[in-house]
Amino acid sequence: MKEHAQKSAEFIRDESRTDWHDEALWFVRSKRDRAAHSIAEWEQLRELASQVKDNVLAHLDQYLEQFEANAQRNGVHVHWAADAAEHNRIVHSILEKHNVQRLVKSKSMLTEECHLNEYLTERGVEVVDTDLGERIIQLKEEPPSHIVMPAIHLKKEEVGELFHQKLHTEKGASDPQYLTEAARQHLRQKFLAAGAAITGVNFAVAETGGVVVCTNEGNADMGVHLAPVQIHCMGIEKIIPRAEHLGIFTRLLARSATGQPITIYTSHYHRPKVNGEMHIVIVDNGRTTQLGRADFRNSLKCIRCGACMNTCPIYRRSGGHSYGYTIPGPIGSILTPGIDLKKYSGLPFASTLCGSCSDVCPVKINIHEQLYRWRQVIVREGHLPPAKRQGMKWAGKVLSNPGWYNSLGKLTRWALRQLPRPFLYNSFNEWGRDRELPQPPRQSFKEWYQNKKTEK
Amino acid sequence: MSKNEILAAIRRNKPTGAVLPSIPTFPEGKASPVVTFITMVETGGGQVIRASGPGALQAAIENRFPDAKRIASPIPGVKSNVALGAIHSPSELEPVDVAVISGRLGVAENGAIWVTEEDCIHRVLPFITQHLFLLLDEAAIVHNMHQAYEQIQVDASGFGLFIAGPSKTADIEQSLVIGAQGARSLTVVLEPPLTSG
Amino acid sequence: MKVGLFIPCYIDQFYPQVGISTLELLEKLGCEVEYPTGQACCGQPMANTGCEEDAVAAYHHFVELFQTYEYIVAPSGSCVYHVRKHYDIIGQTEEVRKVRKNTLDLSEFLLDILKIKSLDSRFPHKVGLHQSCHGLRGLRLGTGSERVLESSSKLDTLLRMVDGLELVELTRADECCGFGGTFAINEPAISAKMGKDRIADHESKGVEVITAGDMSCLMHLEGILRRQNKGMKVKHIAEILNGTQL
CATH class of the missing domain: 3.40.50.10420 (NagB/RpiA/CoA transferase-like)
Incomplete structure (x- = not known):
């Protein structure tokens, strides 16, 4: 599941080479834009x-x-x-x-x-x-x-x-x-x-x-x-x-x-x-099997132009080999789960769902929507790591219950303010490796709003 | 048999509906198709010469490739020193320096020229030659690929193709290199010349 | 008209000033705004991780809370997109359909419903607009650079109403910042690299403030800016439109 993340992290370690790879493909994407914009009926x-x-x-x-x-x-x-x-x-x-x-x-x-x-x-x-x-x-x-x-x-x-x-x-x-x-x-x-x-x-x-x-x-x-x-x-x-x-x-x-x-x-x-x-x-x-999957059959429209790779901000910064399949990039990430769901279960997650792939696709494959749908299938079939699965079940409960949500939010903000830096920034904090955590305010919007209303 | 299995699986799994759309007529643009065509050939790395009659064509070939030793062409009036009719194996065409072939139709939007097996005599000729000349009637230039496919019949020849420039590649660091596996140059000879100059 | 204000969870907790600006701006423009205090989350974090079923409770809660409002407005293209696009897995009752249809991003509400032509705000700074993906390509708040259509952008239009604001043109007009929800922690290396690259584009144009329609993108970019001790600031578009100063 984490394979793409690991391979892309390795790829990125050589930052100037990553920039070179990104620029080479962005250059192709730019050429594509100019060519497309020269056709009024594109x-x-x-x-x-x-x-x-x-x-x-x-x-x-x-x-x-x-x-x-x-x-x-x-x-x-x-x-x-x-x-x-x-x-x-x-x-x-x-x-x-x-x-x-x-x-x-x-x-x-x-x-x-x-x-x-x-x-x-x-x-x-x-x-x-x-x-x-x-x-x-x-x-x-x-x-x-x-x-x-x-x-x-x-x-x-x-x-x-x-x-x-x-x-x-x-x-x-x-x-x-x-x-x-x-x-x-x-x-x-x-x-x-x-x-x-x-x-x-x-x-x-x-x-x-x-x-x-x-x-x-x-x-x-x-x-x-x-x-x-x-x-x-x-x-x-x-x-x-x-x-x-x-x-x-x-x-x-x-x-x-x-x-x-x-x-x-x-x-x-x-x-x-x-x-x-x-x-x-x-x-x-395997193509006839894919044809039978209503949510995913659309992927068979692909004419193999590679535009989704050139535009993909993740492909450009992780390289084709990070996908571990003949056809990499966004289109590869919606084809592979149909071939071996377990083996390729990480690929639909190797995306921010930015949607650029779907908009460059010359045959209008809804790639980013299929990535979203494959994620649902992967979880349903039990291929999300158990800790993450449990975390989401818990998040689902808290985030639909205003009482729990309010208390947990308050606690989080308090912890972010009070805890010494080593407690917050360590190997468990993937966010904090290259980024600071948000600076938590004393009052949430909700608390501000409620105070304002009582003042009136 | 795999064929029946595949077809049966398709019948089980295929969606329904989806009518075939009709292709509308797209606006042709204001520019003259000949002018656009020339620009596109040049953008694709080819050269365009305007020449009227076999004499001018011959002169253009000699002018551009004075040192060419083997020139192959089925076009009457072009001095060919390769007996295309006597070739038994296409590999015998490997030493050809210049091939001169007639194109059937040009496409303004991309500078592509439709060439058929009958025009080449040997299918490999436009690829194996070091340099390629394509002769094209200016009146045979259409605006876009839709018009092109309306006019040609793709299966009239066993082999037909659009050629839009010299062979090229950008496989090493996206650097454009002309002359990959096919012809190193393309010269399009348009006839007759524009009277407006 | 009665507007239900929808403040996404992370804005509520970490960026209350964005919610305040949204509320004040809407009130200044004459709207009767109510903020249902029972809100929690739209369910996107679970659903984008593939755990749609764990988000269903949040979907129902959201619909129940907002069903009476004529419009539901949020300062977030992403959360609005989620409600409109992905609330299709629960029973499509009249209430659900109504809520999905009437949930709007702030920029849509200002331009398409209120049809505002001018704003009373001033922000004399060089600003770079980050086109958040879900707003741009999901809600079509503007024309993405991929598409061959007449170019337009709701956020751009609104920023041009602000006095003194200088909007810069970026080299890559609408590349993703790399936040992507749980992507930011599943693929931290690439997520951060994308953010750094976005910042470099703004930096090379002399941008003082990066703005966007989604605070989540800005939270990610701000995290990188602060780690790198850069002077560039982030401000949600609602803050700029409401006249917040640096």
Whole structure:
């Protein structure tokens, strides 16, 4: 339960690094603001996107069937996976069939969620993540700390040292231009040698049976068009009804994510290339369960833009790794309790409920309201530490009873005035570590008011 | 079978209602779409040249990349020294310095250009080339993505995409670097030129 | 009109001057104000910790106490938001619905109900406005910087009615201060860091006084200011509007 608090306290210990991390993400949030404010109909687009996604959730079965039929008509192999294990097995069997030894991957949070890399590596497949940020953390053997900028937690000097060790760049070199060029040369060789390419999916169009992938680097396309076999892995919620809806989502996605008006490449894959094979793996892995939770199903509307992370004052000051899940930040904090309520019971509390996440969300997910609702579920299921639970029961009694409330208030104020400092400021007082307690007045407002009335 | 299980679970758990909204027509803005388009391409790190006719296009290529050794283009009139029809494996395109490809449609609000497989001959060409030229008819520039998706048919080609600039990344400390895995530069050649200059 | 004055528990106990200013201001503006002395708490501390069921007694008590008033006014966007938003788990009797609908933050009451256009108060200082989140994004007392709408802010509008007051523009217009109720003690490190960062923004603009619609944010910021021995002060907006001097 306290895991996030501990990890964030560790993160904050290096204050200048925390400030650097906070500023880097605030910079992205500011770019997002400028991009959003350049579109007069922004709020209308968010509403439309939200409504389209509501419709998708209400007809998900029909759209998925329609999508499959159209994709098959296009010559695409469609697979269904109930969970991560099945997803990994399916991918591996495709690779085995084509005797693929080397695989390139573009960004896919789904395959991170399924731990596909580990699964394939154990079975002798070389897996290379080709998004620069993903490649950095793969070489560093770390999970991503952000869904759009996976290596946002690393400084260029750290990337320079890593590349020096792994890619033999010059010692001490940390110029991003130089490091990116080194990665380009390294990855070109990987693209040319790959037997298959995997991508995530931003949107799957039911009406046409195609998938859309958005990147800035062009890495998804370098992989997909060079390798004989292409595999696109998608969660069931990636469906949109018609191609015309891409107009709404492509206008929102990049502006929300990085402040760009659109990603550099917005690729629409409908049929396999000449002499190529195209597969789509549709994955549930807990999503249908989330669909059944009326208070939380809305989280399935997420288009993975990362805007809620960039705006979250807590994420910015605690880093993605403090959340302990592939998808961190506010959206991660409402997805994870549905996956493992006990394990992630601290995350809905890693928030001040400030609501900024809900207001930047391009599909209007009520994130902060869901955080509040998850807290209620966590307590109901008995995952609040017993002392805290008991404290709240007691607080509930005192704070609804004016007599007890008045007496306890008076006593507290008296204690705050009378007790010597060491009694008030010690390891039990979490408030007092960095803050002074309020200076208690002799009279409460109520006492003042009652005196005033008797004087009259 | 997992498919049936997944679909059954969806049917059990899905909400009801929620009609699909219709997409309204949004105001187009006062600025000329061509002017906005040029600004957006430049903001995205691309260059825009106005050139009329194959001669001007050829001159623009030679002017910008005088040292290019391998130029690949299916456009008649562009001096291509890579026989795109003779390529068997897309990896053979790795040495291409400059690719010149026709775009179908431009989008003013973001500087994106719709390109299809048929225009590329090989899907990988606009990515694997070191530098990319996209030829676009000025009259084919629309205001926004809604208009773009109205005009194109996304599944008319096995592969189609919007390109909005040179390949880029900001994955190291949010520093923008042009030339990640795809083309290092994008030059958009608009034709015909604006008579108003 | 008869106004029921709702003074949140921590204001009652620690910041009585905020309650006094609210009462005096409303009376100056011609309202008949009553403070039901049976009040305790709106229930938010328990509910925000996930213990909604432990807050139900407080909800019922609140409704019973305030059901007869035409308006219920409080100097706290956060507590008002809680009553309006989260009193949905108890039976929605006519009384409950009436209380939820008519509970207003002071700024809403002044601008939307009393429709005041001017104030007789003077505060010749450089002031930084902290936009408390529940008021801003919960009650929509203003346009958050995230939203693409015509910009407006009730608190800003009110402060501009005060003579001599210079309102500064912050680098981050409406970032959370890090209080967050029990968050402040569950995640003390990050909570304090957020507060320090907010203060630094105000400090860099030469702010003398930080004001807000919620005293809870200010209690947290004041705690940090005092620990760091900074000269900057905090004042609830009701105090400034009522003409309290430094």
